[in-house]
Amino acid sequence: MLIYEYLPHELARLGVIARAAALDRRQVAAQIHLAQERAGRARVGPAEPHHLSELFIAELRRVQWERIAAAMDRDQAAVYTPSLDSRAVRCEVQRLQRLMTEVAEAERSGVAAVEISRHRVYRIGTRPVAGRSRPGVPSPVVHLLAASAEAAAERAWAVHGKDGGLYQRTGCRITSVVQVLPESGKLF
Known part of the structure; x- marks a missing residue:
């Protein structure tokens, strides 16, 4: 049975968090602007046949950049530090719990081989x-x-x-x- 180590929305979130590490508020604001532009271009682009699309990815990234800016404002942080971002830490814990739950369910169901795929x-x-x-x-x-x-x-x-x-x-x-x-x- 195939279990995904990261789902697309988790990859988008973690990618933005990794990129945001040590950025100041001005740099995060610039990334928000770029993410909004990317989402705007994706909105007017041709529709894709799957839910996983350029628009979906652009919106995931935009929301994450805006969330990081709000967290920095709330915590009055000069730079973004992922380990101090309680929401980022909570999301990673939830991802690991999802992974462990899926493995346990697969093992309980009698699946001979569980494959965790990256x-x-x-x-x-x-x-x-x-x-x-x-x-x-x-x-x-x-x-x-x-x-x-x-x-x-x-x-x-x-x-x-x-x-x-x-x-x-x-x-x-x-x-x-x-x-x-x-x-x-x-x-x-």
Whole structure:
């Protein structure tokens, strides 16, 4: 049985917290502004076929930056220190409890092998196959949770590349697979 060590919203939260460490209020305010811009761009972008989307990720990050600013204001902190952020600590404890509960439930149910997987979120970009592009129609983008870039591409193709699937309907092929959560170099 596969159990995720980190869920997408946990990856987004932890990535922002790691990035915010030691930033002052001005720097956090700048990050809020960037996160709001990113969320605004994602809102007007094309809809994605899954709940896990550019908009979902952008909103998770925006909310987290705003929460960090509010925590700094409340605590009158000059710089952000994750270990002093009670909400961040509580969320990490809850993540670990979720993980332990899922493992215990799997073991109780008699699952022979419990696998804790450290998945990441990947953005799978596409481009129209030569001769099939339509002006003004953006190529579909999909976000998936997977163990590797290769696994993300395989899963995207398995779901959307079959007859009648998104890639077949739009005449697109996968051209890029980019890790978006956690951001490269963050967490693990």
